[in-house]
Amino acid sequence: MSETAGVREVKSAARTVELLELLAARGDRPARLQELADELVVPRSSMYALLQTLITRGWVRTDTTGSLYGVGIRTLLTGTSYLDSDPRVRLVRPYLDEASEALGETIHLGRLDGPDVAYLATRESHEYLRTINRVGRRLPAHAGALGKALLAERPAEDLPEGPYEPLTPNSRTTRESLTADLAEIRARGYAIDREEAVLGIIGFGFALRYDTPPQDAISCSVAVTRLTPDHEAEIVTVMREIRARIESATAPGGTANWR
Known part of the structure; x- marks a missing residue:
């Protein structure tokens, strides 16, 4: 035992x-x-x-x-209670609404849970978007923008050995390829998932640094057919601003320090 x-x-x-x-x-x-x-x-x-x-x-x-x-x-009912009682989720929800309104794309909040990311909140795109990510669903962290943004905040030795499960032909399946991608994410400041989790969908992930190391991240998912260079630049600008506002609004202390 x-x-x-x-x-x-x-x-x-x-x-x-x-x-x-x-x-x-x-x-x-x-x-x-x-x-x-x-x-x-x-x-x-x-x-x-x-x-x-x-x-x-x-x-x-x-x-x-x-x-x-x-x-x-x-x-x-228990899962809903978890979301309702979590101070981070309550704080972030209004900002997801703002990002969704500004961009017209699908916005997610996710939390690292072992080797996966659990989806805690979603704001749907104004256009129909075929994603598999809904509240309560899980996705391997190595495959999506949310997970990669969070993995990039951790030491390389914390990564699982692999090989990793491929969700699409574009998924990174080796520790070496994922490590190289995470180095680029650290230099860039945000993660990009180019059809690695869902074919036809590109995601942009931003770790929320109100915990050390970050446990939560936000992302924007957009169909490949709608992603122009100008729209990508707009997504990055808006999501960076939203991240900064969320982190500034997070008061230290005052809530239970859940583990």
Whole structure:
């Protein structure tokens, strides 16, 4: 049994969390009992009992046959509470609105979570934009503008060894290529994702330096077909200004220092 800060992990709680994370990672693909038991190496009877407990409390749902399982509505309510209670998210939201109004493009706020970026807020483009990034979704940090902006703020030795998962033919899959890209980001002051996460979409990411190292970043996503040199310059100018205003508006102290 593992320990955290000298406290022994509660096995039943850990198993519950692992189950919910597994179901969440499957997205729109519900799971069967045996799949879950096999994946988590848990006896079928124990997994069934755990599922029934979570169904009763709304954390897991099942279909009319009782054979398929997915996350329940309580996960949504808890996730919404996280966003509503987070002071950084509350502070940044109005600035996302301003950037969206000024640029007419999709604006994101994301937070580094292990090897991924979790999307915390999104303002949609005035044009239809086929992105996969919605609130609550995750994207490997190496592939998108948000993640690369945050990785560039960290020592090179903190990068995972790789190889990295390619999301498109343009994704960087080796530690060497990502390290070189991050060096350019540091020199430039912001990240660029040229169809590395989604084909047809270019992203510009800006780390928010109100934490050290930064945990959050904002980005602007635009369709390749609409990105002219003048529009790119406008995006960079507006997003730099928005970043500076967010960082200036962040008062030190006064809120819980979450880890």
